[in-house]
Amino acid sequence: MRKASNREYAVAVRDLKKYYKLRTNFVDKILIKEQKYIKAVDDISLAITERKTFGLVGESGCGKSTLGRCVLRLEPLTGGNITIFEQNIYSLEEKELRRFRKRVQMVFQNPYSTLPPHKTIGKMLKEVVDYHKVVKEKEAKDYCLLLLEQVGLDGRFSESRPKALSGGQRQRAAIARALSTEPRLIVLDEPVTALDISIQAQILNLLMRLQEEKGLTYLFIAHDLSVIRHVSDIIGVMYLGKIVELLPAKALGKDSVHPYTKSLMSSSHMLGELFKSEKIRLTGEVPSAIDPPVGCKFHTRCPYSFDRCKKEEPRLNPVEEGHFASCFLCN
Amino acid sequence: MDVLVIKDLSTHFVENKGKVVAVDNVDLMVKETQTVGIVGESGSGKSTVANSILGILPETGEITSGMIRFKGEELRGFSERQMQQRIRGKQISMIFQDPMVSLNPLFTVGTQIVDVMKLHQNLGVRKAKTKAIALFKKVGISDPDKRFYNYPHELSGGMIQRVVIAMAMSCQPSLIIADEPTTALDVTIENQILNEFEKLVTEMRVSVLWIAHDLGVIRRISDYVYVMYAGTILERGKVEAVFRNPLHPYTQGLLRSNPIYHEPKSQIPTITGELSKMPPHGCCFYPRCKIGDEKCLDNNIKLIKVEEDHCVCCRKIEVRENCYEYE
Amino acid sequence: MVKLREFTRNPNIKIGLIMIGILVLIGISSPLISPYDPFQQDLMESLQPPSFKHPFGTDLYGRDVMSRVIWGAWIAIKICVIGVGIAFIVGNLAGAFAGYYGGWTDTIIMRIVDSILAFPFLVLVIAIMAIFGPGLRNLYFAIAVVSWCQFARIVRSKYISEKEADYVMAAKAVGFPDKRIIFGHLLPNAIAPTVVYASLDCALVILLAASLSFIGVGAQPPVPEWGAQIAEGRQLFQVAWWVATFPALGIMYTVIGCSMLGDGLRDRLAG
Numbered sequence: 001m002r003k004a005s006n007r008e009y010a011v012a013v014r015d016l017k018k019y020y021k022l023r024t025n026f027v028d029k030i031l032i033k034e035q036k037y038i039k040a041v042d043d044i045s046l047a048i049t050e051r052k053t054f055g056l057v058g059e060s061g062c063g064k065s066t067l068g069r070c071v072l073r074l075e076p077l078t079g080g081n082i083t084i085f086e087q088n089i090y091s092l093e094e095k096e097l098r099r100f101r102k103r104v105q106m107v108f109q110n111p112y113s114t115l116p117p118h119k120t121i122g123k124m125l126k127e128v129v130d131y132h133k134v135v136k137e138k139e140a141k142d143y144c145l146l147l148l149e150q151v152g153l154d155g156r157f158s159e160s161r162p163k164a165l166s167g168g169q170r171q172r173a174a175i176a177r178a179l180s181t182e183p184r185l186i187v188l189d190e191p192v193t194a195l196d197i198s199i200q201a202q203i204l205n206l207l208m209r210l211q212e213e214k215g216l217t218y219l220f221i222a223h224d225l226s227v228i229r230h231v232s233d234i235i236g237v238m239y240l241g242k243i244v245e246l247l248p249a250k251a252l253g254k255d256s257v258h259p260y261t262k263s264l265m266s267s268s269h270m271l272g273e274l275f276k277s278e279k280i281r282l283t284g285e286v287p288s289a290i291d292p293p294v295g296c297k298f299h300t301r302c303p304y305s306f307d308r309c310k311k312e313e314p315r316l317n318p319v320e321e322g323h324f325a326s327c328f329l330c331n
Numbered sequence: 332m333d334v335l336v337i338k339d340l341s342t343h344f345v346e347n348k349g350k351v352v353a354v355d356n357v358d359l360m361v362k363e364t365q366t367v368g369i370v371g372e373s374g375s376g377k378s379t380v381a382n383s384i385l386g387i388l389p390e391t392g393e394i395t396s397g398m399i400r401f402k403g404e405e406l407r408g409f410s411e412r413q414m415q416q417r418i419r420g421k422q423i424s425m426i427f428q429d430p431m432v433s434l435n436p437l438f439t440v441g442t443q444i445v446d447v448m449k450l451h452q453n454l455g456v457r458k459a460k461t462k463a464i465a466l467f468k469k470v471g472i473s474d475p476d477k478r479f480y481n482y483p484h485e486l487s488g489g490m491i492q493r494v495v496i497a498m499a500m501s502c503q504p505s506l507i508i509a510d511e512p513t514t515a516l517d518v519t520i521e522n523q524i525l526n527e528f529e530k531l532v533t534e535m536r537v538s539v540l541w542i543a544h545d546l547g548v549i550r551r552i553s554d555y556v557y558v559m560y561a562g563t564i565l566e567r568g569k570v571e572a573v574f575r576n577p578l579h580p581y582t583q584g585l586l587r588s589n590p591i592y593h594e595p596k597s598q599i600p601t602i603t604g605e606l607s608k609m610p611p612h613g614c615c616f617y618p619r620c621k622i623g624d625e626k627c628l629d630n631n632i633k634l635i636k637v638e639e640d641h642c643v644c645c646r647k648i649e650v651r652e653n654c655y656e657y658e
Numbered sequence: 659m660v661k662l663r664e665f666t667r668n669p670n671i672k673i674g675l676i677m678i679g680i681l682v683l684i685g686i687s688s689p690l691i692s693p694y695d696p697f698q699q700d701l702m703e704s705l706q707p708p709s710f711k712h713p714f715g716t717d718l719y720g721r722d723v724m725s726r727v728i729w730g731a732w733i734a735i736k737i738c739v740i741g742v743g744i745a746f747i748v749g750n751l752a753g754a755f756a757g758y759y760g761g762w763t764d765t766i767i768m769r770i771v772d773s774i775l776a777f778p779f780l781v782l783v784i785a786i787m788a789i790f791g792p793g794l795r796n797l798y799f800a801i802a803v804v805s806w807c808q809f810a811r812i813v814r815s816k817y818i819s820e821k822e823a824d825y826v827m828a829a830k831a832v833g834f835p836d837k838r839i840i841f842g843h844l845l846p847n848a849i850a851p852t853v854v855y856a857s858l859d860c861a862l863v864i865l866l867a868a869s870l871s872f873i874g875v876g877a878q879p880p881v882p883e884w885g886a887q888i889a890e891g892r893q894l895f896q897v898a899w900w901v902a903t904f905p906a907l908g909i910m911y912t913v914i915g916c917s918m919l920g921d922g923l924r925d926r927l928a929g
Contacts, residue, residue, distance in 0.1 A: 059517035072831050101833030113824040118846045128832050166605055196372035201588040201601035208596060230590035249595055267518040270547040274591050282519050285487055
């Protein structure tokens with residue numbers, strides 16, 4: 001893995017591990033069976049450049065949302081560390097933690113549950129603004145209206161409760177909330193997945209515009225490769241807690257090498273046409289995260305797997321400048 | 332004979348604020364062994380069409396007009412009992428979107444599919460079980476004899492959808508209505524299931540009415556497509572014709588909204604606004620349409636045939652001797 | 659204001675509020691509107707049937723039953739507000755912390771709740787009264803001690819289900835501290851079922867107090883609590899039906915009002 005000096009990057013994740021203990025029942029405890037873990041994030045290292053978008057793509061259960069939550073410091077870590085804007089976020093003191101929360105914000109997937117249901121939009125924004133003292137008290141109301149304008153919501157929505165807003169409008173409100181503390185980094189966990197495609201495009205446009213205007217850094221998590229390709233500068237493909245390919249967005253397509261990435265590209269009709277990549281049809285089900293396969297985690301579904309894949313786990317090795325893949329076929 | 336012919340179907344829901352028209356004078360047709368796709372965003376009324384066909388609208392819903400002819404018989408004239416005994420699950424099966432709630436969590440999947448088969452085909456348990464396991468194999472379930480005894484929570488989303496597809500096929504229906512069955516699944520699993528589904532449909536010669544909002548899926552699986560918006564059909568035609576040559580501003584906008592067709596990081600040209608207030612007359616898409624004018628609010632906008640098997644509902648398209656132009 | 663109007667459109671809420679409203683008015687203004695002093699005895703007027711002079715008649719000691727029933731309303735209100743009120747506050751706090759923090763906090767609080775609920779309601783209250791002595795003050799206390807448990811349970815389950823919601827995670831990510839999230843974000847959502855339960859509990863509590871006074875453990879004579887009045891009037895029922903009947907009607911009225919309000923609130927705020 002390349003050496004990432006903390007100063008270059010907005011976010012530097014090193015050897016991140018997040019394991020969840022499986023609940024053991026009483027009988028197993030007595031028999032002292034080995035503690036089983038779900039390795040949601042298993043030894044991941046990556047770096048995000050400031051003002052750029054890192055696209056994290058993978059299907060359900062790959063651990064990308066868990067990774068997002070770790071970056072937001074919403075989960076205790078099992079191992080590794082995360083450095084954001086030159087601070088190790090897991091060793092922050094209370095005052096610094098408060099400042100951290102100002103600088104790093106999030107937008108989550110479900111617009112129907114991400115806003116507190118009983119607060120009006122205006123009150124919700126004002127609460128955040130007041131708590132972090134972003135502007136002076138008397139300017140707060142105008143500031144909130146300005147936020148709504150920036151995300152394309154009419155000022156009258158300030159008096160509405162989430163119930164009265166559509167999915168797209170709620171997501172805009174969630175983005176306004178994220179912007180309210182003047183953050184530098186925003187973690188977006190499937191922000192457009194639950195939206196209709198025309199609204200999806202609107203929100204993507206909004207996010208890209210805001211990034212340009214405000215110099216934001218994005219960690220964009222999604223399972224839709226066409227969306228990731230559109231918004232990202234660097235793409236990380238995740239599978240069962242590991243990054244299997246890390247490449248610049250431009251290289252996605254003819255240059256991607258990992259079989260899983262290729263299968264993602266050929267999975268949808270339109271994507272397949274765009275990338276004109278070889279059709280890869282996967283077989284079998286996604287293995288369980290509790291008992292992942294030995295060797296390469298992908299070998300059970302990979303059409304190209306051979307003997308070595310079943311015994312050894314490939315490491316993330318450079319393929320080209322800035323392009324890494326963990327597959328024995330690429331060596 | 333055409334398996335399903337719908338003419339002038341209108342369905343509304345009664346809510347606190349009044350009546351909401353979900354389906355507005357829809358014509359639709361499914362031929363034998365044909366897969367027809369209905370594509371539309373949320374609020375377009377596509378699911379309501381499906382529920383209207385089977386008569387499974389919620390209490391607040393009501394079909395106000397129209398004809399639903401299935402294999403020559405008018406379904407609206409059927410009593411609830413007739414629908415139950417002759418149609419649902421037997422001649423018309425339905426597959427729903429969310430695999431996690433499609434099956435009863437208290438019973439094994441085997442019990443559930445055997446129940447369906449016993450109900451409609453009068454098979455004994457043993458025969459039904461053998462048939463069921465064979466079906467499981469056909470839809471691509473590995474170790475079908477073991478899976479037979481699994482509970483829904485022990486299976487992944489993809490597996491459950493396969494079971495549901497098997498159940499839908501079990502009584503050899505003439506029509507399968509699939510309401511967004513792969514929307515909630517991972518893309519690689521979706522791919523697998525679509526493969527298996529297509530094979531089965533060809534083999535069993537079933538007609539399919541597939542509802543989705545994902546244009547890629549519709550393009551892949553359908554022979555014929557209907558584009559719905561706010562309860563109306565805006566465009567319809569053979570799938571390749573519509574996708575290669577989208578005519579209605581909405582269809583064009585929908586296709587254009589896909590980031591695939593644009594340079595990364597560029598602003599995606601999309602349809603502005605949201606589905607909200609409907610103008611009382613005329614074209615329902617007018618508020619969001621870039622090329623509309625006042626005349627679009629007149630009442631008489633009908634589907635115009637533009638080419639063979641391709642019709643569009645927009646007055647701005649003038650047909651001149653087999654070619655068409657925008658005014 | 660529009661929200662309020664919509665809220666009260668529910669017939670149960672409307673009727674319940676009106677009934678309770680009337681009760682509260684009567685209770686608060688009891689010193690003003692009761693025609694006689696409820697404690698004043700007049701043995702000459704003992705056991706007079708209802709008449710213009712005494713619309714509800716008089717009891718064994720010549721006291722005006724109407725005045726006693728009106729004062730009884732005030733006592734009933736006090737029982738509800740103090741007894742259920744304390745239970746509401748304590749129960750909500752306990753349930754909130756137990757549900758949100760889980761772990762040992764949850765275990766300790768819930769085991770206390772379980773211990774209290776293990777005793778039959780009535781038995782426990784009687785025991786408390788026996789320890790601290792009879793009387794209205796101790797009655798309030800006993801009711802509160804026993805009632806808070808149900809509130810705690812309801813609130814706790816609501817917190818457990820809501821605390822994983824997206825908007826809670828969002829609040830954490832924004833930086834709000836735990837206490838702020840518990841009271842500012844979760845409480846408004848979790849409080850609805852407890853409000854419903856509170857109004858239904860009022861009905862139960864009135865009956866409970868009446869039962870206790872009836873068996874002599876609750877309010878002591880000459881306090882005009884409805885249950886005590888029924889106790890006094892029970893033996894006289896054959897000769898003077900009015901002494902027990904009117905306080906009983908009072909209880910019935912209050913219980914119906916509370917129940918309707920509770921039902922209406924449940925329909926409106928359900929889950």
